[in-house]
Amino acid sequence: MKTIGILGGLGPETTSKIYHSIINSFRKNKGGSYPSILIYNLPFPFIIENEAIVKGINSHKMLPYLIKGAKILEKSGASFGILPCNTLHKYINEIRESVKIPFLSILDETISRLKLMKIKTIGVLATETTIRDRLYDNVLKKRGIDVLYPTKIEQNNVNKIIVEILNSKQNKTQEKKIKAICSSLYKRGAKAILLACTDLQIITSNIHIPVPLIDSTEIIIQASVRELTSK
Secondary structure: OOOEEEEEEEHHHHHHHHHHHHHHHHHHHOOOOEEEEEEEEOEEEEHHHHHHHHOOOHHHHHHHHHHHHHHHHHHHHOOEEEEEOOOHHHHHHHHHHHHHEEOOOOHHHHHHHHHHHOOEEEEEEEOOHHHHHOOOHHHHOOOEEEEEEHHHHHHHHHHHHHHHHHHHHHHHHHHHHHHHHHHHHHHHHEEEEEOOOOOHHHHHOOOOOOOOEEEEHHHHHHHHHHHHHOO
């Protein structure tokens, strides 16, 4: 069986969920075996995380940590890798070029899912950096999918919520705010809402809206299981 390498810590709760979800997926296959998983927790300073993920500045400072982590996973025996962070996928090509093992792309996997669902207009919840860098814009528009983003005030709320999640501060108010933003995007024409920040899944499990809520974390989990079980 293949070995997955996870560049972890962005954030820790998401890394933990991915680990547990992969394990549980294999548990359901009675008579099988546990998967081989390697996790490297990126040892970056908190200030760089806040700047790169939330403020949308100095994300290049994360690149040395990402490349070092990818190389450590490769040397440790990973057959392939994943980076469970939409924002830092702006560096997915640099990561891929630094190692010989393949790295799955959360962007590619998510867009393939949207294409299968035949979504034409999607609302996107993401970090300030993901939106500023237009990570999803070009690839989605090439496939004929229109993109809607929160208003500036709504985006400020999303940013604050992501910071709180990264600091392990979750509460019901966050759920209400995200639900209100999703409803706003729906009223503007969104036929689905994409959680393009892997940390948002932590507070959205109980949110119910009139359109599908597509979680990029679940998508990369399913892609990882697919790759682990492929020959």
